[in-house]
Amino acid sequence: MKIALIGISGRVGSRIFAELLSRGHGVTGIARDTADVAPLPGLQIKSTDATDAAQLAPLLLGHDAVISASKFTSSDAKALLTAVRGAGVPRLLVVGGAGSLEVAPGKILEDTPGFPESYKAEAAAGRAFLETLRSERDIDWTFVSPSAEFGRGLRTGKFRLGGDQLLVDEHGKSWISMEDFAIALVDELETPRHPRQRFTVGY
Numbered sequence: 001m002k003i004a005l006i007g008i009s010g011r012v013g014s015r016i017f018a019e020l021l022s023r024g025h026g027v028t029g030i031a032r033d034t035a036d037v038a039p040l041p042g043l044q045i046k047s048t049d050a051t052d053a054a055q056l057a058p059l060l061l062g063h064d065a066v067i068s069a070s071k072f073t074s075s076d077a078k079a080l081l082t083a084v085r086g087a088g089v090p091r092l093l094v095v096g097g098a099g100s101l102e103v104a105p106g107k108i109l110e111d112t113p114g115f116p117e118s119y120k121a122e123a124a125a126g127r128a129f130l131e132t133l134r135s136e137r138d139i140d141w142t143f144v145s146p147s148a149e150f151g152r153g154l155r156t157g158k159f160r161l162g163g164d165q166l167l168v169d170e171h172g173k174s175w176i177s178m179e180d181f182a183i184a185l186v187d188e189l190e191t192p193r194h195p196r197q198r199f200t201v202g203y
Contacts, residue, residue, distance in 0.1 A: 001064040001065065001190075002064050003027050003063060004030060004060050004065070005017055005028065006066065006080075008030060008034070010069055010071075011152065013031075015179055015181075015182040016067060019179075021043070026042050026044075028043075029045050030050060030056075031047065032047065034046070050068075051079050053086065057084075060083055065189055066089050066091070068080060068093070073122050077128070077129045081133075081139060085138055090140055091141070092139050093141070093185060093188065095144060095146075095181075096126060097123055098123075098146055098147055098150065098166065099115070099119065103165075103166050109148060110123040130143050130198060142195065143198040145199070145200040145201070147166065147203070149174060149176075150181070151177065152177065153177025155177070160202055161200070165200075166202075169202070176203060184201040185201075
């Protein structure tokens, strides 16, 4: 498939890019600053402001799917949807956050007492982004939330999938490596199981 990856220069985006290339997909890497993105076979690099639908839409033409791996505080869900729709791309996958996952019925992680203050703006923006997606009727979207702890680690290929509830392991820890998250996201790209839904990935 031919995939447009927004946010290729970020920590998560770079791992998704590596996973896509390892499976033989062609990638158009999009970011505001692409200076640190090395040219590779199978990769086209484009620099643009992804919050500007008029700039973004022409770069998305001819792709099978769009993956957004940008921070929510620097994203615009409506502009992204406008660009994807305008380019005629049928699928959109979004790297989500854990803040909007439920820890109990009707209670989300972002609203728990121990949730870090420094993450609240990003979590709130991610929750708003998800709500915008849930009102979308034309594009086949999927929002993929990591677990609470999300960082670089090993690519094991062993993880669990969940729905809107935070996943925790037998020790009460909620975590996933970016490498394994990338596997789960590209699996969803290749074999869709969550159309117009959010799902989560964890150990």
